[in-house]
Amino acid sequence: MDVSLQFLGAAHCVTGSKYLLTLDTPPARQQVLVDCGLFQGLKELRLRNREALPLEPAQLAAVILTHAHIDHSGYLPRLVKDGFRGRIFCTEPTADLLSIMLLDSAKLQEEEAAFANKKGFSRHHPALPLYTQADVQQVLPLVESVAYDAPLAFLDGQLTLTFREAGHILGSAVAEVSVQGATQRKQLAFSGDLGRYDNPVMHDPAAIAQADVLLVESTYGDRDTRISDPEAELARVVHAALDPPGGVLLIAAFAVGRTQTLLYYLKKLRAEGRVPPVPVYVDSPMGIRVSDLYPRHPAAHRLGHGNVFDFAGLRFITEAAESKQLNDKTGPAIIISSSGMCTGGRIVHHLFHRLPRPQDTLLLIGYQAEGTRGRSLQEGATAIKMFGEMVPVRCHVAQLDGFSAHADRQELLHWLGNFRQPPKRTFIVHGEPAAAEALAHTLRQDRGWPNVTVPDYLEKQLLFEGI
Known part of the structure; x- marks a missing residue:
């Protein structure tokens, strides 16, 4: 089995999180999307929401959601509208949040399109939402809740998913994904968005001790934001x-x-x-x-x-x-x-x-x-x-x-310090270029981690070959 990963978002930016995990065992191919977010912010990023993904939604087996924020979940209605009918895994609080957030996202899009059409300031005639509230209703039956710290095997046991506390928002999780090949088992960890330590409302992020491949967010990878009081x-x-x-x-x-x-x-x-x-x-x-x-x-x-x-x-x-x-x-x-x-x-x-x-x-x-x-x-x-x-x-x-609900530089390093040994490959994601490169530099130079990279948008990496 060959295992590859393609970065469909949150590469050199803090939005549009989507990572396409592909398991190739010729002639069979299985694909899973980790996070399914909307691009927000800069117009050049938002335009990506209208571009076709380099995948066939109907062929996707599953989507794994780390949490419900729209930059991690907000593309789901479009994915389903375009043919996805697989399973959507998330924690129970995230499942409850999804129905609220996706409907709100759709409603805002509908209202903004209607307002733009009424005022005539859109370049598109008529302005149309990316998806509607009716599209959201097609998403919700596909959602399956998974408890924290409760491994779930799927794809005939080729993948095992375990959610760990991320401490970012209600229901947020680090997604540990174990890949079982013919001869080897490999461990991937997707940090999602990591929360802060000693937050009065949310729990601390759970410690992760081992991963062969790690994707870690870097929103504040270049600065400390904690205030003493x-x-x-x-x-x-x-x-x-x-x-x-x-x-x-x-x-x-x-x-x-x-x-x-x-x-x-x-x-x-x-x-x-x-x-x-x-x-x-x-x-x-x-x-x-x-x-x-x-x-x-x-x-x-x-x-x-x-x-x-x-x-x-x-x-x-x-x-x-x-x-x-x-x-x-x-x-x-x-x-x-x-x-x-x-x-x-x-x-x-x-x-x-x-x-x-x-x-x-x-x-x-x-x-x-x-x-x-x-x-x-x-x-x-x-x-x-x-x-x-x-x-x-x-x-x-x-x-x-x-x-901020995001871990700052010192808190990211604290969380990364829980690994007993450095992952064989680390990808710095979900950060603007300066923040991502700063965290990558710190891990390479100060921590001595090997193979730390900041991936480009749409970049595809072969993670494991012949496992």
């Missing part, structure tokens, strides 16, 4: 934002993970009297639905059972009319909305109204990929294009990197 830093930003008369703090937060971590910290800070008891609005329908999942999966996080996020003054905004009313609201108040990179969803409408207001503050608390509005704002843009017009940026823009 995140509670104090968040309290500082809240006080600074609410101090101007009528100031509103708008927080761009990912609906999965970051929103819940924020609510944990705000609940704690308010209980301790360290931030003022101002109204807090969560204007993210998906974030609300995700928060409701935490009591259903108490073992998948540190917060235990019950209603873990509610506090006095917290209000969940579900209706669009209520969301629009927030546009005219003066402070002091806090609005938490998604998406975290300001690319879509209700946050865009809030930005449209809040960016020109000097008394307001926008807080970015996650990684901002190239080509996103969040990245432009982070880098000091004085105007942002939204809804076909340029919107001036007069509000204060703050950033707290320590709230």
Whole structure:
């Protein structure tokens, strides 16, 4: 058996994660896709979502999902629309999240296409979504839940999948894939997105001791983002934002993970009297639905059972009319909305109204990929294009990197240090070029790891020959 791997995404970028694993035992061939994400951010990346994959979806045996974030799962409806009918493996919390996130992704695409057609600012006539909510409904029956640390053999025993805790978001996992050849067994490990150590909400990433081949993310492979006291830093930003008369703090937060971590910290800070008891609005329908999942999966996080996020003054905004009313609201108040990179969803409408207001503050608390509005704002843009017009940026823009759900450089190295010996081959993925190359250099030069490479988009590698 020959085993090869092709990098269909997350190569020299932090989006579109897809890795095609091929088992060749002539005349038979079996293919499995590890992660199935949408490209986001730069237009040149987003255009890849419209390109045909170098595979036959109907011939794929399975998809393995490390977690539910759209850059890891969001291409699934298109894959199924194009003919995939195999098995989709993920953890139970990820399965619950998928139905929420994929439907939200489809709804946003439908709404954006309709809005573009109405306003006439799309190059495509008519503008069409990549997939619809009806397409998502065809995905969900294919999903199979797999418990953490419970090996699952498939493809007649040629592959065995084991999910380990990744600590990134609810249900996130490192995927260990064991390949059984005629004479040898080889171990592959796909890190997915790794979380942080000592996170108050999520568990620490599980230690992986052995792999012949490793794919590891490198979002923060070139820098450390941990802050010594995140509670104090968040309290500082809240006080600074609410101090101007009528100031509103708008927080761009990912609906999965970051929103819940924020609510944990705000609940704690308010209980301790360290931030003022101002109204807090969560204007993210998906974030609300995700928060409701935490009591259903108490073992998948540190917060235990019950209603873990509610506090006095917290209000969940579900209706669009209520969301629009927030546009005219003066402070002091806090609005938490998604998406975290300001690319879509209700946050865009809030930005449209809040960016020109000097008394307001926008807080970015996650990684901002190239080509996103969040990245432009982070880098000091004085105007942002939204809804076909340029919107001036007069509000204060703050950033707290320590709230990212991604392991930073030291945490990645900590996790990698659990390997008893270096993998025979290591591929650095899911990182912008500087971050990926920096981590690769550290592993080669400082740790002495052999065969550490940063793969190119669509690059194909023969991993094992004649096993």
